[in-house]
Amino acid sequence: MTIERLREVLDAYGANPDRWPREERAAAQALLAESAEARRSRDASLQLDAILDLAPANESSPALLERIAAAAFQGAATETPVPSRFSRPSLRVLPARARENVPWHRPAWRYVGAALPLAAAAGLVLWLLYRPAPIAPTASLAVAEIGVYDAPTDALLTAPGVDDLDTVPSFGCTDSGLGCLDPLPANRQSALHWETYV
Amino acid sequence: MLGIAAGDREAFRLVLERHLRRIVAFASRTLGDRTAAEDVAQDTFLRLWTHASRWQPSARLGTWLHRVALNLCLDRLRRTGELALDDLAEPPDPTPSPLARLQARDIGQHVGAALAQLPAQQRVAITLCHYQELRNTEAADVMGVTVAALESLLARGRRTLRLRLRASLPDLLEME
Numbered sequence: 001m002t003i004e005r006l007r008e009v010l011d012a013y014g015a016n017p018d019r020w021p022r023e024e025r026a027a028a029q030a031l032l033a034e035s036a037e038a039r040r041s042r043d044a045s046l047q048l049d050a051i052l053d054l055a056p057a058n059e060s061s062p063a064l065l066e067r068i069a070a071a072a073f074q075g076a077a078t079e080t081p082v083p084s085r086f087s088r089p090s091l092r093v094l095p096a097r098a099r100e101n102v103p104w105h106r107p108a109w110r111y112v113g114a115a116l117p118l119a120a121a122a123g124l125v126l127w128l129l130y131r132p133a134p135i136a137p138t139a140s141l142a143v144a145e146i147g148v149y150d151a152p153t154d155a156l157l158t159a160p161g162v163d164d165l166d167t168v169p170s171f172g173c174t175d176s177g178l179g180c181l182d183p184l185p186a187n188r189q190s191a192l193h194w195e196t197y198v
Numbered sequence: 199m200l201g202i203a204a205g206d207r208e209a210f211r212l213v214l215e216r217h218l219r220r221i222v223a224f225a226s227r228t229l230g231d232r233t234a235a236e237d238v239a240q241d242t243f244l245r246l247w248t249h250a251s252r253w254q255p256s257a258r259l260g261t262w263l264h265r266v267a268l269n270l271c272l273d274r275l276r277r278t279g280e281l282a283l284d285d286l287a288e289p290p291d292p293t294p295s296p297l298a299r300l301q302a303r304d305i306g307q308h309v310g311a312a313l314a315q316l317p318a319q320q321r322v323a324i325t326l327c328h329y330q331e332l333r334n335t336e337a338a339d340v341m342g343v344t345v346a347a348l349e350s351l352l353a354r355g356r357r358t359l360r361l362r363l364r365a366s367l368p369d370l371l372e373m374e
Contacts, residue, residue, distance in 0.1 A: 012352035013334070019327055021334055021345070048360055051367070052328055055309040058226035060236060065214050068240050072247040073207055 001027035007041050015046040199259065203250040210247055217260065218243065220330060221267050227325040228271040230314035238270045264330065265340045268322060275318050305367060312362040320355030323348055 006028050013019040020028060032038045201209030221242055225235035245266055253262075313321055319341070326337035327348075338348040 008349065008353065011356060012349040013327060014356070019331070019334075048356060048363075049328070051305065051309055051363055052313075052324075052359070054304075054306045055227070055313060055329075056306045057223045057329070058232045058235060060219055060222035060239065064222070064236050064239065065211075065218055068214060068218070068243050069207070069211060071240065072210060072244055 001031045003031070003035065003038055003041075006031055006038050010041050010045040014049040014052075015042050016049060199250055199253045202247065203253065210243075213246065213259065214243060217263055220260070221263055224264060224325055224330050225267050225271055227310075227313060227329060228268070228318070228322055229274060230310075234274060238267055238274070241270050242267045258336070261332070261336050261340055264326065264332065264336075268340055271322075272318070308363065308366045309359075312359050312366070315362065316355050316358060320351050320358065323351035324355045324359075327352060 001024065005024075009020055009024060009028055013021075017025050017029060032042055199209075202213065218239060222232075222235050222239045225238040225242075226232050229235055229238070242263055246263065313324070316324070322341060323337065326332045326340060327334065330337075332340065334345050334348060338345045341348065343351070
C-alpha cells in the first residue's frame with residue numbers, strides 16, 4: 001500500500017475502514033499507523049464524511065408499508081404463481097378474491113384435508129351397518145354330501161379287471177360242503193397270479 | 199424468498215419491515231423527491247412479490263432490491279431528462295443563490311441539495327456506498343459497472359461535494 005493508493009481509497013470511500021475494499025483494509029490501516037501524512041489525508045476525508053452524515057434521510061410514510069402490502073395481496077397477488085404441478089384454466093380475468101372461490105384454483109391440500117375426515121366417517125358408518133349372512137351348520141351339509149356320493153372307496157382301491165372271488169386265497173379251507181371253493185389246479189393258480197398282478 | 203414465491207404474506211411483510219426504509223432512503227437520495235421515492239419503493243416490492251419465483255439464491259436480497267430500485271429511478275430520471283446529461287462533463291460549481299441560502303435551514307439541507315446536484319451516477323455511487331453501506335463489489339454489481347469505475351464515480355462525486363459544500367459551509371470544511 002502506497003500513500004498514493006491510500007489517497008485514492010480515501011477519496012473514493014471516505015475515512016471509515018468498513019467502507020474500504022476488504023483486501024486492502026489491513027495494509028491501509030498499517031500505513032495509517034506509521035505515516036503522519038496518511039493520517040492527515042484520512043482526517044480530511046473524515047470531515048467530509050461527517051458532513052455527509054448530516055444529510056437528512058427521508059423516512060417513508062407510516063402508511064406506505066400497509067399500502068404496498070395491500071396492493072400486493074389484492075392486485076399484484078394475481079401474478080403469484082399457484083404452487084401446484086397441475087395446470088389449471090387461467091382465472092386472471094377475475095379479481096383475486098373471486099378466484100379463491102373457484103374450486104380448481106384452491107390449493108390441493110385443501111381437498112386432501114377435506115377428504116380424509118369424510119373417508120373416515122364413511123368407513124365407520126359401513127362398519128356399524130354391516131351384518132354378515134348366517135352360516136349353515138357344517139354337520140348337516142356333510143351328511144347331505146355323503147348321501148349323494150356314488151363312488152365307494154372300495155371301488156377305487158380295487159384293481160380293474162380283477163375277479164375278487166378268484167383272487168381270494170382260500171387257505172385252510174378245501175371243503176366245498178362248508179362253502180369253500182374248490183382248489184384250483186396248481187398251473188391255474190400260477191396263471192391267475194400273473195393275470196392279476198402283471 | 200421461497201416463502202414469498204409460494205405466496206406467503208407474512209414472509210413478504212417481514213421483508214417489507216426489514217428493507218422498506220432503506221429502499222425509500224436510497225430512492226429518495228437518488229431522485230431527490232420523497233413522493234417519487236415512495237412510488238419507486240412500492241414498485242420495487244411489488245416486483246419482488248410477483249417475480250419472487252425468479253429469485254437466484256446467489257444474489258443477496260438487499261443487493262437485488264437496490265438494483266431494481268435503481269433501474270426504476272433511472273427510468274424516472276430518463277423521463278425527466280436528467281440522465282441524458284449525466285457525466286458528460288463536470289458541471290460548474292454552482293454558488294448557492296441568496297434564495298437558496300435563505301431556504302436552507304440547516305447543514306443537512308445544504309448537504310442534501312449538494313447531493314441532488316451531482317450527476318446521477320455519482321449520486322447513486324455515493325448513496326450506495328456511503329448511505330446504504332453496501333460493499334464496493336455489491337455497489338458495482340447494482341450499478342452494473344466495474345469496481346474501478348465505481349471508485350472513479352465515488353472520487354469525482356466526493357470531490358465535487360467538497361467543493362460545493364466548502365462554498366456554502368466554509369467553516370465546516372477546511373482546505374486540504
